Amino acid sequence: MEEQKQEDDVPALEKKKDAAENLEKLGEEFYHQMDAGEFPWIKMPSRSTENICYNPTLRQYVLGERTVKRSARNVRHVRPFTQLVWTAFFAHQLSTQRKTSTLRDVYYSAQAYEMSFKDQAESDNVITDLETVVRLSREDFNIFPEERSAIFGDLTIEYTVPGYEGRRMNLTSHPDGLMIGPALTYSEFVKTSADKVIAIEKGGLFTRFIEDNVHQKYNALLVLTAGQAPRATRHFIRRLNKELELPVFIFTDGDPWGMHIAMVIISGSANAAHLRGLTTPDATWSGVWATDIVDYDLPTDPLTEVDMKRLHELQRDPRYTDKLWQREIKTFMKIRRKAEQEAFSRYGLTYIVDEYLPAKLEATK
Amino acid sequence: MVSQAFEEISPADFFYRNRDIAGFTNPSRAIFAAMRELVENSLDAAELGGFPPDIYVRLTYGGEGGPESKVYKLRVQDNGSGITSRHIPSAFGQVLFGSKYKLKQARGTFGLGGTMAVLYGQITTHKPAYVVSSTGSTKVYTYRIMIDIQRNRPIILERRVLINKDRWHGTIVEFSLEGDYFRAMPKILEYLKQTALVNPYANITFVDPKGRLYRFTRVTTKMPVPPKETLPHPYGVDVETVNRLTQFTQHRNMLDFLKAHFHRVSERVAHSFLEFAGIAKTKNPKKLDPNEVVTLVRMMKRYEGFRSPSASCLSPLGQDLLLAGILKELKPEFVSVCQRKPSTYAGHPFIIEAAIAYGGEIPKRGDFLLYRFANRIPLLYDEASDVSYNVVKSMNWRRYRVSQDMPIAILVHVCSTKIPYKTVGKEFIADRPEVKKEVLNGIREASRKLQRFLSKRAHVEREKRRLSVFSQYLPKIARFSTELAGKEKEPDIRQLLESVNKLGRTETRR
Structure with missing residues (x-):
């Protein structure tokens, strides 16, 4: 495929047009190959672990130089090749008919075309192949994961999805927050009074923050990542940061896993090394730090074997070279304890909102 | 002093007291043993005369017997060379009287055969045996005899001479015995099937006490070369x-x-x-x-200078007959047979014939079926003690692309003037190193042919699968690409499909 021309932050609608065009081009390429009496083939960047490397300038993982050739001439490739062509065809249909689908849905839809996948893992993998080939993320061709996260706060958006074009909505209109689904992903930002974004790992705390008016008190948009943030959410956070120029503060549990949830929002994952536009390099991890556990004397649990193993992995991870991260990893290893966000409740229900949050927002500004 | 009483007993008396030795252990073994002794005599008699055997066996119900047995009447009829009139009473009325005490391969095991069966019948039912025989002369002789067990002599109750208008030759034996047919039935049917397998030139008919007819039809009239009598080595x-x-x-x-x-x-x-x-x-x-x-x-x-014994005293089945027998009775998809060169152990010549059959009607049992034969007699008991069983177990079957869960039957036929049985029961063959080596070589040779067959078939199947993958998916690639590109007409992929097919053929040649 030709040189990567895709910009990081093309508006969603543009990207969708790109997606349809890229998919059509792919079809044409195969068509001409077969018309010329050739077995259809394609060259794409290799997604094997040896070809994934960290790019310090982009501050995210990227794919290296290695490419692989997939050809329908090879009996072992012909089935995944056909699946790739079908997925492209299906994604194109979604794009042109302005419909969305989930990963699970793709898996089942294939059966209507006698194209059955062994399991969903196989179909997910082929979708990732297609992302690599057309250099767009699956959300760009209307395929979404099942995972759901939410947003709450004073932000007015304008829908672009069919039937809702031009309709506006303020994200405080529902006290449970609004799901970051396809419609929200493709919406345009109209206006906001917020001056920051606070991303929260857990649903319980997200609800508490809304109840305690954190969005007003601290003038913030609240985003629930619901564990590891889905790609659509990571993309959305990036847009809030880039388009509205809002600083992003991330609050997670005080353990290696929470730390990594923040890191994936900031620097992306190795699994998405073929994609751009999912990272928010300027976002900050505001807590719960290992040093917070010590400073606030939080109730803790001991770190397990698995936790310790994970810490050792993270210590060597190129995304974690920064001083703050290394300090926190070392502190975790030293105290061998972890704490959840809810641990602050030992000081009363409002302590986290009234004391901890403002202190940390200030500290990590 | 205690005085001890000494007495001499006759051979008939000895076997009367030790009938276990000859296989008459219990009512179900006894009925099986009686039938097989007579059937084997009949096969030998037919082969001796050079006639493809026609054997008719009938078992009829004859009343209640002991607690675990019933009385049956057994009739075995053959088209063999017949017995000369003056030898008929002794042949069935005197233990250890026979024509098989020669140095050549023969079926009979002790020379007890017929007489032992008749003896057993007499001691369980006390009824005389009825024997009809003719050598194809102008006369047919019928006898009604019993055995004087203490003196080992036949007692002739009745003797008749009939005119043999049709020049019939053969022997008919009919007598009553106690036994347990229904427990013996599986073994009897298995015995007849395996006998038919290893004697594919014989017709064997069996009518059981319920009137059910079992018929094993010959597929050839060619018989193995009869063995020559030989001098001791x-x-x-x-x-x-x-x-x-x-x-x-x-x-x-x-x-x-x-x-x-x-x-x-x-x-x-x-x-x-x-x-x-x-x-x-x-x-x-x-x-x-x-x-x-x-x-x-x-x-x-x-002395090391003696030449090894010649195999002319042996009568192996031969590859063609073995093949015919296996195809007829086991109906496999593939079979390979192997006849080893003659060899000797302790001065006794022997020949191993081995075969391996795969697929078709051979059942999958999670283990190989093993058919063992000695001098054209099936061996049905004590399989796990047999040399062939040990050889099969010791082999590395993966080398032959074979595993226990495949439908496979292995057949070993040992021919010798003296089969190295391990025990008096004569049901399994000892681990003589010379015999073991030949059994191993025989099975290996047959297995190599099976391996070639399986490899070739696997290759053809792989090739078929390969082609089907292409013909399943290429049209779809064409269809979806066409739709994706927004074209009207699908590209012609027939040539592409043909090219993989051609390639398939060259790969087969290689």
Whole structure:
């Protein structure tokens, strides 16, 4: 495929047009190959672990130089090749008919075309192949994961999805927050009074923050990542940061896993090394730090074997070279304890909102 | 002092008291043993006359018997060479009277055969046996006999001579015995099936007490070359044999004695052996003293210059007949057979025939089916003690692309003038190193052919699968690409499909 021309932050609608065009081009390429009496083939960047490397300038993982050739001439490739062509065809249909689908849905839809996948893992993998080939993320061709996260706060958006074009909505209109689904992903930002974004790992705390008016008190948009943030959410956070120029503060549990949830929002994952536009390099991890556990004397649990193993992995991870991260990893290893966000409740229900949050927002500004 | 009473017992009396030895252990074994002794006699009789055997076996219900048995009437009829009139009473009324005490391959195991069956019938039902026989002359003889067990003599109750208008030849034996047919049934049917397998030139008909008919039809009239009678080989003789030979020999010197009475001993070999043994060539064999006989036998075993026994006294089935028998009774998808060259153990010649059959009607049992034969008799008991079983278990089957869960039958046929049975029951063959090696080589040779068959088939199947993958997916690639590109007409992929097919063919050639 030709040189990567895709910009990081093309508006969603543009990207969708790109997606349809890229998919059509792919079809044409195969068509001409077969018309010329050739077995259809394609060259794409290799997604094997040896070809994934960290790019310090982009501050995210990227794919290296290695490419692989997939050809329908090879009996072992012909089935995944056909699946790739079908997925492209299906994604194109979604794009042109302005419909969305989930990963699970793709898996089942294939059966209507006698194209059955062994399991969903196989179909997910082929979708990732297609992302690599057309250099767009699956959300760009209307395929979404099942995972759901939410947003709450004073932000007015304008829908672009069919039937809702031009309709506006303020994200405080529902006290449970609004799901970051396809419609929200493709919406345009109209206006906001917020001056920051606070991303929260857990649903319980997200609800508490809304109840305690954190969005007003601290003038913030609240985003629930619901564990590891889905790609659509990571993309959305990036847009809030880039388009509205809002600083992003991330609050997670005080353990290696929470730390990594923040890191994936900031620097992306190795699994998405073929994609751009999912990272928010300027976002900050505001807590719960290992040093917070010590400073606030939080109730803790001991770190397990698995936790310790994970810490050792993270210590060597190129995304974690920064001083703050290394300090926190070392502190975790030293105290061998972890704490959840809810641990602050030992000081009363409002302590986290009234004391901890403002202190940390200030500290990590 | 306590006085001990001594008495002498006759051979018939001995076997009456020790009927376990001959296989008449319990009512179900007994009915099986009686039938097989008579069937095997019949097969031998037909082969002796050069007639493809026609054997008819009928078992009819004859009333209640003991607690675990019933009375049955067994009739076995053959088209064999028949028995001369004067020998009929002894052949069925005298234990250890027979025509098989010769050095050649024969089915019978003890020479008890028919008589033992009749003896068992008599002691369980006390009824006479009825025998009809003719050698194809103008007369047919019928006898009604019983056995005087204490004196080992037949008692003739009735003798009749009939005109043989059709020049019929053969023998019919009918007598009553106690037994348990319904417990013996599976073994009997298995025995008949395996007998039919290893005698594919025989017609065997069986009517059971319920009137059910089992018929095993011949697929050929070709019979194996009959065995020739042979002299004892020097390695295989003992002191008693040599003593007997010295008593009836006509020869007056050791050189002629050795040449005349031993197998494959030439003038030259006799010379050098006598020199080796330090026995004068001119010595009169009749004047050998007991110590000299012992020395002679010992030296015979030690001397390395004797030629190995010839296999003319053996009558293996041959690859064609073995193949025909397996195809007929097991109906496999593939079979390979192998006949080894003659070999010897302890002066006894033997030939191993082995076969391996795959697929078709052979069941999958999670283990190989093993069919064992000795001198064309199926061996049905004590499989796990047999040399063939041990050989099969010791082999590395993965080398032959074979695993236990495949439908596979392995067949081993041992032919010898003296089958190395391990016990008096004569149901399994001992682990003689020479025999074991030949069994192993035979199974290996047959298995290699199976391996080639399986590899070839796997290759063809792989190729078929490969083609089907292409023909399943290429049209779809064409269809979806066309739609994706927004074209009207799908690209022509027939050539692409043909090209993979052609490639498939070249790969097969390679």
